[in-house]
Amino acid sequence: MSNPLVIVAHPDLSQSRINAKWIAALRQEPSIAVDDLYGRYPDEVIDVQAEQQRLASHERIVLQFPFHWYNCPPLLKKWLDVVLEHGWAYGHGGDALKGKQLGIAVSTWSKPEDYRKDGRYGRTMDELTSPFEVTALRVGMRYLPGFFLNGVGDIDDQQLAANALAYRAHVQQGERASR
Ligand SMILES: Cc1cc2nc3c(=O)[nH]c(=O)nc-3n(C[C@H](O)[C@H](O)[C@H](O)COP(=O)(O)O)c2cc1C
16 A cells, blocks of 8 residues: 655645645545645644654655745755654665655646746756655655646636546556556
């Protein structure tokens, strides 16, 4: 069993349309664990041991967030900094995450064509999110294809509902989805 864990980093889910809908779809599937990082740590003080224990009991970890200045929101960056400890995730025999799968799911306001080589930003989503891929590589995790929803302002409720189901299938299938 893949036993997925989705860690959501959205600073204000009460104002969210996309990430909230994604969470609602995930929560209909009992085999998927969903963790709201900002909700769990309103003071932004992360319980490193608890996070490491949670990661240890899941084989597939998906980091879900809205794109903020072409990056993840700051609590997720902090989470990476403090949870992927030297001697635990890497270095000095640390291999707690080795062989597990890592994926990201990102929503953006800018449109799909903005995130093309010949588009407004001249960079693809895969390029802009490559630090996550390299992080996975560094700690021995297998990196999944990114799940991206661009141009969220143009997406109607019906399209969003279908996208949320596709996202849930992606989280459930992991590596098999890329083949
Ligand atoms: C502080 C901030 C920074 C943002 N930066 C970007 C960005 O760099 N690129 C982009 O396409 N959208 C950007 N957005 C738009 C959000 O990504 C978009 O509103 C979000 O993905 C929608 O998801 P939600 O409905 O779950 O909030 C930004 C929004 C905020 C509030």
